[in-house]
Amino acid sequence: MTAPTVARPLADLMPAARDLAETVGGIPSRNRIMSTLRVGAPKATALRDALIAEAAEAASVPDPWVFAEPTDVPAPVSPAPTGSAGFAQVPAAGSAGSAGMPAPAPPVPASGLTESDRVSPSAPAPVPVTPPVEASPQVAADGHPGISAASRRPRRVSTWPLVLIGLPAFVAIWAGWVGLGGLTGFGVVHPLPGIADGFSINTAITLPIGVEVYAAYSLRAWLSGSAPARARRFAKWSGVGSLVVGAAGQVAYHLLVAAGISAAPWWITTAVACLPVAVLGMAAALAHLMHED
Incomplete structure (x- = not known):
């Protein structure tokens, strides 16, 4: 005699039905539940309906780890007008239109509000307007308006008149210094004895080359304006002094x-003999001052 089959309740069959749903990856069919769990059609239908209800409930519950933006955001409220005492006016709890509203906050002094707090959040931010800039007149380096620095630059002067003026002066100055050198002991020497005995030079030419060339060099450093202040001051006095000595x-x-007179007095000879050394010292000093910061 066969033992009667004991009917299992739905609560005991639900774990097996959930495992079957995970295996198939979805809600199994009624026939699949009947063949796998060996239950009848009514119980298989009840198990399938329970799985569908659990899936719907799981889909409706939000995930606590997912932060969703709220859908019902209250509309921004413009700030209430301030009273005569300088505090923001808040409607009383019993006034009209305050039903269902939370208790009002304590009054806030209007003086503590910034300009951005007094503007409604819903209002668009003001766009700063840059005033038009008027074209200002050009100002030169010396402070005269209306004249640019480029227009005040000195024009290039032709140099051929300087060459025409300098040629006769060069001849006269060269002849005078060479003649004075002959009267003060300057003359022909052999600077390379034993090496080039036939090479000779008249030392009197050192006077016009040294004195007059240094005078031109110092005047250029003084009047150019690009040298430091100490260099310009030294070039000014030494250049003027060189011109006076040359004259x-x-x-x-x-x-x-x-x-x-065929021989100059001793004091003239002494002064002329010291000129090459003095010119060398002034030229070296001016060169150092020109490279000073």
């Missing part, structure tokens, strides 16, 4: 020749 040398030579 005095020319005067002395012509006076000696006009007087028929």
Whole structure:
């Protein structure tokens, strides 16, 4: 005699039905539940309906780890007008239109509000307007308006008149210094004895080259405006002094020749003999001052 089959309740069959749903990856059919769990059609239908209800309930419950934006955001409220005492007016709890509203916050002094707090959040932010910039007149380096620095630059001057003026002056100055050098002991020497015995030079040419070239160099450093202040000051006084010494040398030579003197006095000879050394010292000092910061 066969033992009667004991009917199992749905609560005991639900774990097996959930495992079957995970295996198939969805809600199994009624026939699949009947064949796998060996239950009848009514119980298989009840198990399938329970699985569908659990899936719907799981889909409706939000995930606590997912932060969703709220859908019902209250509309922004413009700030209430301020009263005569300088505090924001808040409607009383019993006034009209306050039903269902939370208790009002304590009054806030209007003086503590910034300009951004007094503007409604819903209002668009004001766009700053940049005023038009008027074209200002150009100002030169010396402060005169209306004249640009480029227009005040000195124009390039032609140099051929300087060459025409300098040629006769060069001849006269060269002849005077060489003649004065001959009267003060300067003359022909052999600078390379034993090496080039036939090479000779007249040392009197050192006077016009040294004195007059340094005068031109110092005047250029003084008047160019690109040298430091100390260099310009030194170039000014030494350049003017070189011109004065050059003029005095020319005067002395012509006076000696006009007087028929063949040898200059000792004090003129002493001064002329010191000129090359003095010119070398001034040129070296000016060169160092030109490279000073």
